Amino acid sequence: MHEVGIISSMLKKIERIMEQEELTHVEKIVIEVGELSGVVPHYMEECYPAAVYKTRFAETKLEMITIPGILRCDECGMEFNGYQHDLCCPACGNRQKHTPLTGRELLIKEIVGY
Numbered sequence: 001m002h003e004v005g006i007i008s009s010m011l012k013k014i015e016r017i018m019e020q021e022e023l024t025h026v027e028k029i030v031i032e033v034g035e036l037s038g039v040v041p042h043y044m045e046e047c048y049p050a051a052v053y054k055t056r057f058a059e060t061k062l063e064m065i066t067i068p069g070i071l072r073c074d075e076c077g078m079e080f081n082g083y084q085h086d087l088c089c090p091a092c093g094n095r096q097k098h099t100p101l102t103g104r105e106l107l108i109k110e111i112v113g114y
Contacts, residue, residue, distance in 0.1 A: 002038075002039075003039060003040065003043040003044045003047045004047045004050075004051055006039060006044070006106070007044065007047055007048060007051040007052075008051060010029075010031070010108060011051070011052070011055070011057060013108065014026065014029065014057075014108065014111060017108075017111060018111075018113065021113075023111070023113040023114060024113075024114065025056075025113050025114055026056075026057060026060045026111055026112065026113035027059075027060060027061065027112045027113055027114075028060065028061045028062075028063060028110070028111075028112040028113075029057075029060055029061070029062050029063070029108065029110070029111055029112075030063045030064075030065065030108075030109045030110035030111075030112075031044075031062070031063070031064055031065070031106070031107060031108055031109060032064075032065045032066075032067050032105050032106070032107045032109050033064050033065070033066055033067065033105070033106055034066075034067040034068075034069060034102065034103035034104045034105040034106065035066060035067065035068055035069035035081075035082070035083035035103045036069035036071075036082060036083065036100060036103035036104050037103065037104050037105060037106045039106055041064050041066055044062070044064060045062065045064065048062045065109065067102055067103050067105050068081050068083070068102060068103055069081060069082045069083040069100070069102065069103025069104075070082070070100075070101040070102045070103055071087070071089075071098035071099065071100055071101065071103075072098060072099045072101055073089040073091065073092060073094050073097075073098055074094070074097035074098060074099060075089065075092050075094040075097065076089060076091050076092040076094070078090070078091040078092070079101065082098065082100075082103065083103070
């Protein structure tokens with residue numbers, strides 16, 4: 001479960017942003033997680049309380065926005081949700097070559113603080 005490491009890296013980045021923006025407190029962190037990013041949002045939610053326990057982020061809420069994993073089939077050109085279709089084009093059955101359009105993101109979208 002690499003989500004704990006991801007949370008740790010994210011919090012370090014947020015601490016740097018807090019210093020730059022002269023923030024002393026963060027109420028909420030909003031992140032975008034793509035379905036094809038390799039990150040499991042459910043695991044992030046489960047790990048988050050333990051990762052922030054006894055830190056300055058202990059009372060900070062984590063909000064996640066899931067970005068659909070949209071692929072374009074290189075064989076027939078159809079765009080489809082790769083996550084929902086198990087990376088198989090529903091039009092032609094191609095499992096080999098797809099171009100990702102969205103869903104690989106893992107971004108800090110918003111930091112709500114003062």
